[in-house]
Amino acid sequence: MSKRVLVTGGAGFIGSHLCERLLAAGHDVLCLDNFFTGRRENVARLLDSRAFELRRHDVVEPILLEVDQIYNLACPASPVHYQYNPVKTVKTNVVGTLNMLGLAKRVGARILQASTSEVYGDPEVHPQDETYWGRVNPIGIRSCYDEGKRVAETLMTDYHRQNHVDIRIARIFNTYGPRMLESDGRVVSNFVVQALRGEELTLYGDGAQTRSFCYVDDLVEGLMRLMNRDGTDGADVHRPVNLGNPEEFSIRELAEEVARQCGREVKIRYCPLPEDDPRQRRPDITRARNLLGWSPTIPLRDGLARTISDFAARIENP
Ligand code: NAD
Numbered sequence: 569m570s571k572r573v574l575v576t577g578g579a580g581f582i583g584s585h586l587c588e589r590l591l592a593a594g595h596d597v598l599c600l601d602n603f604f605t606g607r608r609e610n611v612a613r614l615l616d617s618r619a620f621e622l623r624r625h626d627v628v629e630p631i632l633l634e635v636d637q638i639y640n641l642a643c644p645a646s647p648v649h650y651q652y653n654p655v656k657t658v659k660t661n662v663v664g665t666l667n668m669l670g671l672a673k674r675v676g677a678r679i680l681q682a683s684t685s686e687v688y689g690d691p692e693v694h695p696q697d698e699t700y701w702g703r704v705n706p707i708g709i710r711s712c713y714d715e716g717k718r719v720a721e722t723l724m725t726d727y728h729r730q731n732h733v734d735i736r737i738a739r740i741f742n743t744y745g746p747r748m749l750e751s752d753g754r755v756v757s758n759f760v761v762q763a764l765r766g767e768e769l770t771l772y773g774d775g776a777q778t779r780s781f782c783y784v785d786d787l788v789e790g791l792m793r794l795m796n797r798d799g800t801d802g803a804d805v806h807r808p809v810n811l812g813n814p815e816e817f818s819i820r821e822l823a824e825e826v827a828r829q830c831g832r833e834v835k836i837r838y839c840p841l842p843e844d845d846p847r848q849r850r851p852d853i854t855r856a857r858n859l860l861g862w863s864p865t866i867p868l869r870d871g872l873a874r875t876i877s878d879f880a881a882r883i884e885n886p
């Protein structure tokens with residue numbers, strides 16, 4: 569059945585793919601974005617659809633709307649961008665999530681929060697499952713994001729307990745794909761842009777730190793399944809769910825694969841490892857498999873090929 573769906577941060581990387589999929593599924597989509605890291609161009613081809621509406625709005629300000637579902641994605645996700653104005657990052661996560669929860673409560677909408685693997689910090693447990701409480705520095709340079717997202721999970725859970733708001737929490741692991749900005753600053757886009765331009769790849773630290781990379785289409789499928797999973801069979805749908813690809817790579821391996829696929833020799837420029845950079849990260853997705861019947865279908869090799877061709881087209885035709 570067609571629903572009125574709000575996507576905050578809908579002009580960003582994941583949000584724009586989500587808006588597209590929601591429209592294709594026949595929903596009315598309202599996209600709110602303050603265009604800090606999002607771009608109108610990301611959703612330009614959706615503007616022709618009468619079922620799509622784009623509004624400039626900052627989620628830190630209250631807003632009155634009538635919707636059935638809310639995907640709360642508003643928040644810069646790349647360290648360079650969320651550290652640019654850390655106080656604003658905290659406000660977006662805390663006040664922004666509070667406003668969306670107030671809205672969900674008022675209109676009886678179901679709300680899904682885009683949380684993150686960063687709630688696990690630099691983990692001592694590997695792989696990470698949802699019962700792990702994390703190891704997060706409360707006063708470091710990543711804290712505005714990590715702790716902001718942790719408070720957002722707390723707010724979500726308390727609005728559920730106190731006000732019976734129908735919540736879903738997705739702990740998203742590193743996601744990549746077409747439409748990431750060249751200036752995004754995260755590792756996949758940096759390496760792809762550098763390799764395509766024949767530049768050295770900027771490797772932070774020795775490159776032994778690991779991440780698990782999920783292709784954006786797989787992630788969006790997981791988000792929609794989680795949103796639409798009801799709990800009428802008694803399933804516990806309100807606790808967090810990890811969404812990510814359990815294949816784990818060192819950042820050095822990623823550099824080598826990107827260079828190989830771009831047809832370049834591997835040229836590395838060693839840079840200092842940023843403060844509090846997690847050493848390892850891999851999701852345990854048993855809960856997502858059982859609850860949603862979901863697991864990623866696109867291996868890194870294939871997802872990278874699609875991502876590289878998208879960047880190549882943009883870099884050649886700016
Ligand atoms: P992104 O930076 O491309 O998108 C975020 C969007 O939110 C942008 O369009 C930005 O303009 C908008 N935004 C930021 N602050 C806002 C505000 N105060 N009001 C309104 N809009 C605002 O990032 P992304 O990779 O698409 O991430 C989307 C969400 O998923 C974020 O909440 C992020 O924390 C979460 N997430 C992403 C990843 C990942 O690897 N991509 C991993 C974990 C969690």
Ligand code: UDP
Binds near residue numbers: 629630631633670
């Ligand atoms: N809010 C909003 N839109 C709504 C309802 C609430 O933006 O449709 C905001 C509201 O301004 C408040 C926050 O959400 O800042 C929390 O609302 P709630 O009603 O839970 O708390 P209260 O207003 O009582 O503090």
Ligand code: UDP
Binds near residue numbers: 646770771819846
């Ligand atoms: N990284 C890197 N070179 C870059 C950008 C990032 O070596 O140009 C490293 C970074 O130190 C981290 C990993 O790649 O260990 C993933 O970084 P990203 O910013 O993409 O995501 P996050 O650290 O938030 O998982």
